Amino acid sequence: MSDLATDTTAAYAAALDAADPLAAHRSEFVGADTSLVYFDGNSLGRPLAVTGERLRAFVEEEWGGRLIRGWDERWYDLPLTLGDEIARVSLGAAPGQTTVGDSTTVLLYKLIRAAVDARPGRSEIVIDSDNFPTDRYIVEGIAAERGLTVRWIEVDRAAGVTLEQVRGAVGERTAVVVLSQVAYRSSHLADVETITPVVQDAGALMVWDLCHSAGSVPVELDRWGVDLAVGCTYKYLNGGPGSPAFAYVAQRHLDGSAGGPALQQPIQGWMGHADPFLMGPGYQPSGGVRRFISGTPAVVGMLAMQDMLALLERTGIDAVRAKSQALTSYAVDLADVWLVEHGVTLASPRDPALRGGHVTLHHERMREVTAALWERDVIPDYRDPGGLRIGLSPLSTSYAEVHAGMSAIRDLLSGT
Incomplete structure (x- = not known):
């Protein structure tokens, strides 16, 4: 337990907010000035x-004013220009390797299938048993489609995949490994920098899911030598419900400099064609990362995240990460003082350096507690078995908000 837990008063939470260098940004978010406690960022x-x-x-000027001319003027290239912006601000990646479009599920399918096809003769896809359902379902589907075997890494649900587990799972049969940088359930932060070369040394390709890390923890895809990555934009990038995901493909896999042919994506749509407006009889993939675009991009869905990227650039990801670690540590400290006596256990790494932007608290009553909290305008989410997940988006969440929400959990568990 840290020193923060020695003072559980609301006044202390207010003092933490007063000392927070990022506190002023909270007022930039819709609804942050209300009494609602939002634990689902x-x-x-x-x-x-x-x-x-x-x-x-956009409605009045670009869509309404420019109409179809908008495609020539900006929209056609938006998946790539916005992809470069995401890469620069939050992925540690050079231009030309990231595109925006489709859902996370579709982009995962594209990249995993492309990676499998780039490793002919290899028979296994490796993934952990507690990865996000979409990742697991996609892997199972591709394995069935291509006649491959899924090798499961069994992990502790309160922790996550370790370097040693990956080293023990990969070998000459491994085609692709699919892991999440931040585990969706426990918030365990995987060591991308050390795991990636172990996979590559086995001759396989590494696909990272960044859904719970992009915009929350520092990411250095180029420096870490990552092959492929996918992430959503509606969590810490605040793109709005259903905003399109992004895909990263390292340049060496786009131009063939990795020692094999350039990766080819499996969903051949007109927008990924080398000359989409030729509309010819056969498919010729575009050069670069554009080849991973399939159909018409969701331009409206790309608008909101541009404001969050601008804010992230102003604040810097290191400052965001520091606030994230402080917020989650404060929540853990309050849980230690208020909730342990009611049988609550921490289902996330205790060391803030080993977790992402959320913490999970375990108790057999957490499903009903979550439902009751929603009635009180305290909004966490629930994950089986018995996990109440507290997601603390650093730029929109205050210490006072954490204090109020944790107080409500304590009161429900104690019957008050």
Whole structure:
């Protein structure tokens, strides 16, 4: 237990907010000035107030004013220009390797299938047993489709995949390994920098899911030598419900400099063609990361995240990470003082350096507690078995909000 737990008063939470260098940004988010406690920013981030004006201007000026001309003027290249912006601000990646479009599920399918096809003669896909359902389902589907075997890494649900487990799972039969940088249930932060070369040394390709890390923890895809990555934009990038995901493909896999042919994606749509407006009889993939675009991109869905990327650039990801670690540590400290006596256990790594932007608290009553909290305008989410997940988006969450929410959990467990 840290020193923070020695003072559990609301006044102390207010003092933490007063000393927080990022506190002023909270007022930039819609609804942050209300009494509602939002513990689900790791599922859907709050919108920024300026985004309303961006959406209005788009409808009246770009869509309404420019109409079909918008494609020539900006929209056609938006998946790539916005991809480069995401890469620069939150992925540690050079231009030309990231594109925006499709859902996380579809992009995972594209990259995993492309990676499998780039490793002919290899028969296994490796994934951990507690990865997000979409990742596991996609892997199982591709394995069935291509006649492969899924090798499961069994993990502790309160922790996550370790380097030693990956080293023991990969070998000459491994085609692809699929892991999440931040585990969706426990918030365990995988060591991308050390795991990736172990996979590559086995001759396999590494696919990282960044859904719970992009915009929350520092990511250095180029420096870490990552092959492929996918992430969503509606959590810490605040793109709004259903905003399109992003895909990263390292340049060496786009130009064939990795020692094999360039990766080819399996969903051949007109927007990924080398000359989409030729509309010819056969498919010729575009050069670069554009080849991973399939159909018409969701332009409206790409608008909101641009405001969050601008804010992230102003604040810097290191400052965001520091606030994230402080917020989750504060929640853990309050849980130690208030909730342990009611039988609550921490289902996340205790060391803040080993977890992402959320913590999970375990108790057999957490399903009913979560439902009751929603009735009190305290909004966490629930994950079986018995996990109440507290997602603390650093730029929109205050220490006072954490204090109020944890107090409500304590009161429900104690019957008050």
